[in-house]
Structures are given as C-alpha cells and as structure tokens.
Amino acid sequence: MKRHAPATERNRAPIAEVLARELPASGLVLEVASGTGEHGVHFAGLFANITWQPSDPDPEALASIAAWGEDYAGENLLPPIQLDASAEDWPVARADAIYCSNMAHISPMSATEGLVVAAGKLLSEGAPLILYGPWLENEVETSPSNLTFGESLKARNPQWGLREREWLDDLCRAQGLTLTARHKMPANNLVLVYRRKG
Numbered sequence: 001m002k003r004h005a006p007a008t009e010r011n012r013a014p015i016a017e018v019l020a021r022e023l024p025a026s027g028l029v030l031e032v033a034s035g036t037g038e039h040g041v042h043f044a045g046l047f048a049n050i051t052w053q054p055s056d057p058d059p060e061a062l063a064s065i066a067a068w069g070e071d072y073a074g075e076n077l078l079p080p081i082q083l084d085a086s087a088e089d090w091p092v093a094r095a096d097a098i099y100c101s102n103m104a105h106i107s108p109m110s111a112t113e114g115l116v117v118a119a120g121k122l123l124s125e126g127a128p129l130i131l132y133g134p135w136l137e138n139e140v141e142t143s144p145s146n147l148t149f150g151e152s153l154k155a156r157n158p159q160w161g162l163r164e165r166e167w168l169d170d171l172c173r174a175q176g177l178t179l180t181a182r183h184k185m186p187a188n189n190l191v192l193v194y195r196r197k198g
Contacts, residue, residue, distance in 0.1 A: 003060075005038065011187070015101070018185075019043060023050060025049060026050060028050075029050050031099045032055055032083065034056045040077060045072070048076060052078065054081075055081045062082060084114075086111045088114070097129075098130065100131050101132040105162050109159070112171070115129075119172075126197075127195065129177060130191060135163060135192065177196055179193070180195045
C-alpha cells in the first residue's frame with residue numbers, strides 16, 4: 001500500500017525550513033496533490049499545532065497516504081480526501097493555508113488554474129498559498145537540467161511541462177493573491193508564496 005518517493009526524503013528538510021517561516025502558528029493546512037503521503041506525515045509531526053489535511057485525485061495515492069497515516073502517532077493528521085484540483089467544487093469549506101508540491105508540471109494547466117481559483121475562495125486575508133517545484137522565470141536563466149526535465153515531461157504527456165512563474169503570478173493576481181516570497185531551493189526548485197492582501 002505504501003508508496004515511496006525518494007525525492008521526499010531529499011527535499012523535506014529544506015521545505016520544512018520554509019514552512020516554519022510561512023505557515024500560520026495554528027490552523028488547517030490543506031495539502032493538494034499529496035502523492036505518496038510522506039510529506040504529510042513528516043510535516044504534521046513537525047508542526048504539532050497545525051492540522052494537516054492531505055488530498056489527492058488518485059485512488060492509489062489515497063491508499064498510500066492512508067497507509068502512511070496509520071503509522072502516525074499524533075492526532076493532527078486527518079484521513080486523506082479525494083480532490084481534483086481542476087474541479088469547480090472542492091470538498092473543503094476553508095483552509096488557513098494551502099500547500100502544493102510538484103503538481104503544476106505533471107498535470108494539465110487546468111489543475112493549477114483550479115488550485116488558484118480555489119485558493120482565492122478558501123483562504124482568508126493573509127493566509128498563504130505555498131507552491132513547491134520547478135518554474136520558468138523570464139528574468140532568470142533556466143538550468144540545463146530543468147530544460148531537459150521539461151522536455152522529458154512533454155514527451156511523456158503533451159499536457160505536462162514546466163510552467164512560467166509570470167503566468168502563475170497573473171492567475172493569482174486575478175484571485176486577489178500577491179506573491180510575497182520566493183525561496184530558492186535545492187535542485188533548481190522554488191517555493192513561491194502568495195497571500196491575499198487587505
């Protein structure tokens with residue numbers, strides 16, 4: 001049942017450092033596209049005052065998330081919910097933060113569009129939308145490894161590929177969300193944080 005993604009062990013410590021700075025002190029964090037479920041278990045363990053809600057559209061991923069959750073001793077990790085980011089209606093009424101790792105480039109653009117629209121509805125003033133992954137930026141030279149990675153994604157699925165940060169900025173701006181932080185991460189990744197300004 002349990003799935004394992006080697007990248008989660010490599011990136012979880014640097015991501016946790018950023019989350020410690022960007023997450024609220026308490027509240028509900030909705031994790032979109034939780035994948036194997038390893039991030040959720042790790043981060044729930046680190047942030048005891050946060051209630052962590054994992055989600056994914058894939059039944060096999062949901063089974064893996066649930067299996068990892070069975071070994072978690074704390075009470076702040078909720079059972080996973082099925083959630084398609086591109087759907088108009090989400091099974092969540094509100095969130096104090098939304099976290100999404102490595103989804104935008106391995107899903108149709110409609111998934112990221114749906115994520116941002118939902119964030120505009122679910123997040124209150126000042127609450128963060130936190131996105132981790134590789135992004136293209138107009139004024140920053142893209143690493144050769146990311147260019148190769150992007151081409152390999154398109155070869156696997158024409159609807160996949162690295163997205164432009166400026167495109168994401170525009171999506172978020174339309175929902176009242178503004179980029180408030182850009183964290184450089186290992187392996188040419190970024191954490192982008194968008195918040196609703198009052």
